[in-house]
Structures are given as structure tokens and as C-alpha cells.
Amino acid sequence: xxxxxxxxxxxxxxxxxxxxxxxxxxxxxxxxxxxxxxxxxxxxxxxxxxxxxxxxxxxxxxxxxxxxxxxxxxxxxxxxxxxxxxxxxxxxxxxxxxxxxxxxxxxxxxxxxxxxxxxxxxxxxxxxxxxxxxxxxxxxxxxxxxxxxxxxxxxxxxxxxxxxxxxxxxxxxxxxxxxxxxxxxxxxxxxxxxxxxxxxxxxxxxxxxxxxxxxxxxxxxxxxxxxxxxxxxxxxxxxxxxxxxxxxxxxxxxxxxxxxxxxxxxxxxxxxxxxxxxxxxxxxxxxxxxxxxxxxxxxxxxxxxxxxxxxxxxxxxxxxxxxxxxxxxxx
Numbered sequence: 546x547x548x549x550x551x552x553x554x555x556x557x558x559x560x561x562x563x564x565x566x567x568x569x570x571x572x573x574x575x576x577x578x579x580x581x582x583x584x585x586x587x588x589x590x591x592x593x594x595x596x597x598x599x600x601x602x603x604x605x606x607x608x609x610x611x612x613x614x615x616x617x618x619x620x621x622x623x624x625x626x627x628x629x630x631x632x633x634x635x636x637x638x639x640x641x642x643x644x645x646x647x648x649x650x651x652x653x654x655x656x657x658x659x660x661x662x663x664x665x666x667x668x669x670x671x672x673x674x675x676x677x678x679x680x681x682x683x684x685x686x687x688x689x690x691x692x693x694x695x696x697x698x699x700x701x702x703x704x705x706x707x708x709x710x711x712x713x714x715x716x717x718x719x720x721x722x723x724x725x726x727x728x729x730x731x732x733x734x735x736x737x738x739x740x741x742x743x744x745x746x747x748x749x750x751x752x753x754x755x756x757x758x759x760x761x762x763x764x765x766x767x768x769x770x771x772x773x774x775x776x777x778x779x780x781x782x783x784x785x786x787x788x789x790x791x792x793x794x795x796x797x798x799x800x801x802x803x804x805x806x807x808x809x810x811x812x813x814x815x816x817x818x819x820x821x822x823x824x825x826x827x828x829x830x831x832x833x834x835x836x837x838x839x840x841x842x843x844x845x846x847x848x849x850x851x852x853x854x855x856x857x858x859x860x861x862x863x864x865x866x867x868x869x870x871x872x873x874x875x876x
Contacts, residue, residue: 547609549623551580552601560760561590563604565646566597567633569612569619577646578760580605581628586647588721588760589633617682636719641729643721669801675704680717684793691797700738701745705800705807713744713803715796720755724762727770736778744803746782750792753785843868 547568554564554576561576574597575589608624619633631648672691676683677698684703686693698704701714716739718726726732739745749756756771757764775783786792838846840860847854847864850871854864 546624547612549605549607549609549612549621550601550603551605551607552598552603555598555602561588564592564597564601565589567612567619567621568609569614572597573619575633575644575646582631582646582648582651583628584651585755585758586634586645586651589644589646591642591644636721641725643719643725645721669804672797672801672804673706674797674800675706677702677704684717684796686793686797689797700735700742703796703800705803707804707807711742712807713800714739714742715745715799716747717792717796718747718749720749720751720759721761723749723756723771724759724767727767727774728762732770732774733777736774736781739781740778744806745780746784746799748792748795748799749783749785750789751785752787756785838868846871 549568550566552564552566554562559576561578563577563580565575565577567573567575572594574592574594576592577587577589579587609621610624610629611620611622613620617635621631621633623629623631628648631646634645634647636643636645670690672689673694674686674691675694675696675698678695680702683693696706698714699711700716701711702717703715704711705713716735723732726735736747739747756767759767771783775781784795786795843860843864844854846868847860850867852864852867854860
């Protein structure tokens with residue numbers, strides 16, 4: 546029978562105290578912080594097979610009933626009565642690979658017992674959501690009155706497009722992705738791009754407590770960074786949902802509300818201020834300044850007031866000064 550091997554990490558400076566070796570192919574080795582995902586999902590750092598020690602200090606050696614890779618996850622079933630099922634999940638955060646080891650218990654903790662509503666979002670009969678073409682494993686919004694299109698969004702992962710204009714967008718994040726983009730300095734630029742839209746938001750597929758429980762960035766630094774982003778961009782809410790399912794529901798409701806807001810605001814502005822007023826201005830647009838008069842117009846004006854001017858060529862500076870003095874509001 547194949548075996549799951551867990552040994553102590555020989556590197557004393559590493560915060561990931563254990564090495565886990567899976568019997569998949571020639572073997573997969575990860576650094577991690579515990580011997581099993583009992584209370585929370587464990588962050589795993591994949592390393593080369595040669596990092597497995599020649600004489601490992603094995604702390605657990607468990608027979609494996611099944612170890613199969615299915616898509617972006619590895620299903621692991623070990624030979625014991627309790628704590629026998631788990632899953633290694635691969636995710637990608639802006640080009641950086643993240644791996645987590647989770648069990649049914651840790652997954653259950655992030656699945657509140659709640660039935661999602663099936664009513665239309667803000668009463669919209671058929672909400673059209675554009676999913677960014679780079680989004681991997683996108684939301685499908687099952688059971689909702691929504692049509693999904695794939696396209697390139699200039700910012701965000703799920704957008705509402707009206708007349709070829711992106712009027713609302715939601716950026717989807719896992720906690721790992723959020724921390725990765727914060728530490729890499731990319732989250733500030735993403736928030737700046739979202740702030741250029743009429744309405745936008747960031748939805749995180751985990752609880753806020755998961756931000757404080759992660760191990761790849763100091764929790765206080767991560768919490769401070771999120772708070773700083775929210776203060777710097779107060780119009781872009783950062784919403785923590787319990788899991789992917791609720792984050793998907795929140796995204797659907799948010800974009801539905803944006804759709805109704807856009808149509809209502811545009812109608813009100815046109816009724817009150819006229820069709821030429823921009824949706825995002827609170828006053829009427831400034832009319833263009835009058836054009837400067839031609840030489841022929843100033844020459845005719847001067848002759849009407851008895852000022853001598855030549856029939857051709859440039860006008861004397863004193864003629865222009867006289868005209869400006871008589872017309873102070875014009876160029």
C-alpha cells in the first residue's frame with residue numbers, strides 16, 4: 546500500500562515545521578505548518594523532491610487508499626477511521642501559485658447553513674454579466690436570471706457593460722490572492738483602476754478571520770494594508786464573504802443593483818439637467834468660450850467708431866487694444 550509520509554522540516558528557521566510527501570507520480574513534497582488540516586486549511590509550499598531528507602525524522606506514516614489528481618485539486622484518502630479524507634487545492638494568485646491542504650471539517654466551517662435566494666437581482670429580468678476572459682474557474686451563477694458573456698474587462702473580473710461602457714465591476718479575491726497582490730504592491734493599482742468606474746467593489750471568498758489566520762504575511766500587516774486601502778479608496782468596498790458560493794451571490798446582487806442605479810440615475814439627470822449633462826457632474830457643463838474675432842470683423846468695428854485702419858494687412862496694436870477695451874468679456 547502506498548503511504549503518506551510526514552516528517553519534520555530539517556530547516557530550523559522555517560515557520561513551516563513539517564514536510565509532507567504524497568505518493569503521486571514520483572512523489573510530491575510540500576512544506577506545511579501541521580500534520581493534518583484539523584482546525585483550518587493549511588498553507589503548503591511545494592518544493593522539489595530532492596528536498597526530502599535522505600534520513601527523514603518521520604512523525605507520521607499512514608497508508609493511502611486513494612491519491613488522485615482531479616483538475617486543480619488532489620483528493621487524498623488515508624487508511625484510518627477518523628481524519629481520513631482531505632484535499633490538496635491549487636490556486637493561482639496573479640501568476641503566483643498557492644497550495645492549500647483542507648479537510649471536510651475545515652471546508653464545513655466556511656459553509657454556513659443558509660439557502661441562497663433565487664429572486665431576481667434588484668428585479669432585473671435578465672442581468673447580463675461580462676466575465677473577464679482571463680478569469681479562471683469563473684462564477685456560473687446557477688439558478689439565477691442572468692446571461693453570461695466572456696470578454697476583456699479593463700478592470701475587475703465581473704462587469705456590467707451598458708452601451709459598450711463598463712459601468713460596474715467586481716474584483717474577486719481569495720485571501721491568498723488578496724495577500725499576494727498586497728505584498729506585491731499590485732492591489733493599490735487595481736483599486737485605483739476600479740475607482741475610475743462609476744461603481745466597483747472587491748469581494749473576498751473567505752471570512753475576515755481567514756486574513757488574520759494566514760501564515761504567509763504578518764496578520765497585523767495584512768489587516769493594516771486592507772484598512773489603508775479602504776480608507777484610500779472609500780468608494781470601493783472590500784467585502785468578506787464566508788465562501789465562494791456566498792461571494793458569487795453577493796456579486797450577482799451587487800451588479801443587479803448597479804444596473805438599476807445606472808438606469809435610474811441616467812433618467813433623472815436627463816429629466817432635470819438635459820441630455821447633454823454628464824452622469825457624473827453635479828452642474829451643467831461650461832459652454833465653450835467664444836471664438837476670437839477675425840481681422841475683418843475688428844476692421845469693420847473700428848471704422849464704425851471712426852478709427853482709421855488700412856484696407857489690408859495686420860491691424861495696429863492700438864486698434865486691438867481699443868477693441869478689447871470695448872469688449873472686455875470677449876477674447
